[in-house]
Amino acid sequence: MKRSEINAILRSAKAFLAGHHFFLPPFAAWTPVDWQRKGREVREIVELQLGWDITDFGSGDFHKCGLLLFTLRNGRRTELPTMGGKTYAEKIMMAGAGQVTPLHFHWQKVEDIINRGGGNLVVQLFNSTPEGKLADTDVSVSLDGATRTLSAGGKVVLGPGESITLTPGLYHAFWGENDRVLVGEVSRVNDDQKDNRFYEPVGRFPKIQEDEPPLHLLTMDYPNYYNPITPS
Numbered sequence: 001m002k003r004s005e006i007n008a009i010l011r012s013a014k015a016f017l018a019g020h021h022f023f024l025p026p027f028a029a030w031t032p033v034d035w036q037r038k039g040r041e042v043r044e045i046v047e048l049q050l051g052w053d054i055t056d057f058g059s060g061d062f063h064k065c066g067l068l069l070f071t072l073r074n075g076r077r078t079e080l081p082t083m084g085g086k087t088y089a090e091k092i093m094m095a096g097a098g099q100v101t102p103l104h105f106h107w108q109k110v111e112d113i114i115n116r117g118g119g120n121l122v123v124q125l126f127n128s129t130p131e132g133k134l135a136d137t138d139v140s141v142s143l144d145g146a147t148r149t150l151s152a153g154g155k156v157v158l159g160p161g162e163s164i165t166l167t168p169g170l171y172h173a174f175w176g177e178n179d180r181v182l183v184g185e186v187s188r189v190n191d192d193q194k195d196n197r198f199y200e201p202v203g204r205f206p207k208i209q210e211d212e213p214p215l216h217l218l219t220m221d222y223p224n225y226y227n228p229i230t231p232s
Contacts (some may be wrong), residue, residue, distance in 0.1 A: 001062065005187040006054055007215040013068050013094055020117045020182050022092060024070060027051065032214050035225040046226055048074040049192070050218045057102055058203025067101045068094045071219070075189040080108070089190035093183040095121060097176040103134075103199040105171045111187035113172075114163040119179025120157040125150065126171040132197060134171060141165060171199060 006053060017024065029043055030038075048223070050071045059065035070093075075086030089109075095101065097119060105128055117122045127135035140149045142165040143156065156164055157177060163184075166172050174183075175220050194206060217225055 001054070001056055002211050002226050003214060004208045004212045005062065006208065006218070007212065009054055009062065009068060009214060010052065010215050016094060016118075016180060016182070017092070022116070022182065024092075025072065027069065028216065030216065032217060032221075032225050035217055035222070036227070038226060040228055042226070043228055046228070048076070048220045049190075051219050052216055053192075053219050054206070055204060056206055057198075058206075060110045063096060063099055065100050065102065067099070071190065076109070077191045077194070080189060087189060089185075089187045091185040091187075091190070092116070093185060095174060095176045095181045095183050097179055100175045101173060102202055103171045103173040105169050105197050106166075106195050107197060108168055109188045109190060109195055110168065111165060111166050111185050112163050113158070113174065114184035114186070115158040116182040117160050118176070118181040120177040121174055121181045121183060122177045123156045123158065123164055123172055123174045125156065126152050128169045128171050132199075134199065138171070141170075148217060189193075204224050208219075 027042070027053065048071075049072065052105070053069040053071065054062070054066070056062040056066040069091050072090045072092060073086065074089040079085040080087055103124070113121070113123065125139045125141065127137050127139055129135050134152065136152045138149050138151055139154060140147055141156070144163055148156070159165060196204065214221060
């Protein structure tokens, strides 16, 4: 992806969030220069990968197959066995009409996916086999506390305010149905490096062509701009 495309996506996302009265923490607005002035006091943001994340899943067409995310809070996977520290995470995401996040599941993460506003969110579901293939068995899920059972590959349509609980090993893909959707995620600790299992191989983090300076940093940009020994 080109940096100019990423910057345009970020500008559009900020306007969309403002239109839905959803407010991000101050570091969402930091510039690369701001980041270069930060020190040890912001290590949690960097180490837990809080902030902006954009991916086209290697498709080369973000608007057809892609997702914009902002991780608001997160914990450490290593602390889950002892239940110490933060054992939860929260994201806000934006899914365009027909913009697909491909089939995947999580090994350990349980998550609630919530339609926070905009259009309808379509979620397609499959159970997984022990080999990681798509099972042909019926899928049972919780929708705002009510259980629903559907056939393998069935779709749930979430209107604004509705949510679904996704458990480990449950394949899911999602996209906006008729308009852009503001999508919330409340979950167990998030680990995009080790906890995602995509049904078909994808590129989770894009290669960026630096055709202009970053508007804001993505989480993958932090090593290039943040120096933890800078005095706080």
